[in-house]
Amino acid sequence: MVLAAAKGDERAWRKLVHQYKRLVYSIPRSYRLSDETCDDVFQTIFATLVRELPAIKDPGALTKWLMTSTHRECWKAAKRDRTHQGVSLEQTSRADLSAELPHDRAEHWERQQMLDTALSNLGGRCERLLRLLYLSAVKIPYDQIGETLGIAVGSVGPTRARCLAKLAEALGPLDDADVRVP
Amino acid sequence: MTIQPTTHQDLASYALGEASPDAAAKVEQSLTASPELRAGLARIKDALGMLSRAELHEPPSALVQSALRLVGPRTQSPTWLERAADAIAKLVFDSVATPGLAGFRSSATLDARHMTFDCEGGEIDLEILAPNVGSGVHRVTGQIAISGELLPSSVGYVLHGSGNARTSTIDERGRFTLELTGGRWDLRFVVQVGDQERVIALPQLEIG
Numbered sequence: 445m446v447l448a449a450a451k452g453d454e455r456a457w458r459k460l461v462h463q464y465k466r467l468v469y470s471i472p473r474s475y476r477l478s479d480e481t482c483d484d485v486f487q488t489i490f491a492t493l494v495r496e497l498p499a500i501k502d503p504g505a506l507t508k509w510l511m512t513s514t515h516r517e518c519w520k521a522a523k524r525d526r527t528h529q530g531v532s533l534e535q536t537s538r539a540d541l542s543a544e545l546p547h548d549r550a551e552h553w554e555r556q557q558m559l560d561t562a563l564s565n566l567g568g569r570c571e572r573l574l575r576l577l578y579l580s581a582v583k584i585p586y587d588q589i590g591e592t593l594g595i596a597v598g599s600v601g602p603t604r605a606r607c608l609a610k611l612a613e614a615l616g617p618l619d620d621a622d623v624r625v626p
Numbered sequence: 627m628t629i630q631p632t633t634h635q636d637l638a639s640y641a642l643g644e645a646s647p648d649a650a651a652k653v654e655q656s657l658t659a660s661p662e663l664r665a666g667l668a669r670i671k672d673a674l675g676m677l678s679r680a681e682l683h684e685p686p687s688a689l690v691q692s693a694l695r696l697v698g699p700r701t702q703s704p705t706w707l708e709r710a711a712d713a714i715a716k717l718v719f720d721s722v723a724t725p726g727l728a729g730f731r732s733s734a735t736l737d738a739r740h741m742t743f744d745c746e747g748g749e750i751d752l753e754i755l756a757p758n759v760g761s762g763v764h765r766v767t768g769q770i771a772i773s774g775e776l777l778p779s780s781v782g783y784v785l786h787g788s789g790n791a792r793t794s795t796i797d798e799r800g801r802f803t804l805e806l807t808g809g810r811w812d813l814r815f816v817v818q819v820g821d822q823e824r825v826i827a828l829p830q831l832e833i834g
Contacts, residue, residue, distance in 0.1 A: 454698025461693045469685035483689055490693040552681075559676045578677040579684075601644050602635075608642065609634035612673040617665070 446503035461490065463564065464510055467557050471514040477521060485517045511553045515545040562614040569593055570607035577604065632656035634666050641670045711814065711827035715743035715750055745826050748772035750815070754806075754833065764833050766804040770796065770815060778815045786810040786830060808834025 445463075448456035468489050472482040492513065500506055519542065545553075563571050576589050590597040632653055639645040640653040657663050719742035743750040752768045770777060777800045784791040786809065796802045796815075804813075813828040 449697065452697060457697035458694055461690065465685050465690055465693070466682040469689070470681055470683045473683045474681055483686070486685055486689050487692060490696060494696045555676060556680065556682055559680060560682055574677065579680050579682050581683075601642075602639070605638040605642055605644060606635045608638040608670060608673060608677075611677075612638070612666070612669040613634070615669065615673055615676070617669065 446497065446500060446506055450497035450500070457494075463561065464506075464557070466560050467507070467553060468510060468514050470556065471511070471553065472518045472521070475518050475522065477518060477525075481521045481525070485514060485521055488517055489514050507554060507557050508550070511550055511557075512545050515549070516543070519543050558615065562611055565614055566607070566610055569595075569603070570610055573600070573603060573607055574611060632660075632663060634670070637663065637667045638670050641667060641674055712824040713745055714827050714829060715745035717829055718742050718744045741831075743828055745772075748817075748826075750826075750828065752831075757834075762807055762834075764806050764808075766806055766833075768802050768804070770800040770802070772800075772817055778817050780816075782814045782816070784812050786812055806831075806833050 445456045445459055449460045465486075469482060469486050472485040477485070489510065493510070496509070500509060563574055566574070573589065573593060576584055576592065584592075586600045587597045590600050593600075593603075595603060636645065636649065636653055640650055645653060657667065719740070721738075721740040737756045739754045741752045741754070743752075748771055750768060750770045752766055755765045755767075757764050768781070770781075772778075777798070778796055780793045780795050781802050781804070782791055782793045783804055783806070785807070794802050794804050809832075811831045811833060813831060815826045817824050817826055
């Protein structure tokens, strides 16, 4: 997909944008940058990606490139804001925004991308249900979820359990060190 | 009575705290006997933890569309050349075909050819001059008049089959000038009608 997109394949580019759009948008949101700045960061990153794609030799390195580039762009945007507003980064809600992406944040975003990809791969009702339940900005009541998905309210719980089991399977096995005996 | 084996859906219900007391007891009993089920439960709890800590925001649709447009011409509006014509203007006068007519349009000489095309609510005049000696380039001057609509700002033209499309500007009186070599040419005008565009094509023009 990455190699095809680098060659100007429109379908591959579409797939790539849809696969990474939430990651690229969520990083500036996590620093509570303004809506306008989040939009600017998103546009800058994808415009840069179009130019840089041919240079990304290892398709597996794309997530890391996007995480670090987006973080860096957020840092630059916050610096610009600081200049304009005359306040220090420490005085804002972006005090944790440093020039380099910290290791723990890199791990966090890598797992977020794994989750997003696994949800997309589930597709259908399971993807929609889990996104509605866990990724909505506001809590949506079961009856509204049932109505949206066309299932009875009483089926939402069992469907959630079935979809959670499928998601765990899609995410693959844990490292041995992560397996905990209850 | 056959006891149903514990499934991953049972494990998920258990992890979510939605299993009945009886079902929970059955899951706990199965877990003590099965390392595979314990690993399955760990995976489910991990997935649940990831969902609970999810920090994924959906970008606005317009923003995604702007990113999609960065690659591939098909996501952009079709150009005048890619669009099918909404109307084909009809040739109503050709000085070569009717050399005996009176008036300025009868000036069918070896040096100039006049043509007039009718389209819905409008008219397009062309004068094709013979090329200067040795140049092989015909100067074509034209004028388009469309009643009640905005005049197009340019005319698109392409040597048939070449794909090498060009445009020429049209002035405020609808006049335009083209320089065409010998061959068959397609000419098109994009006219704004209300908030929609209409493409008016001329029948293929044979030059030289």
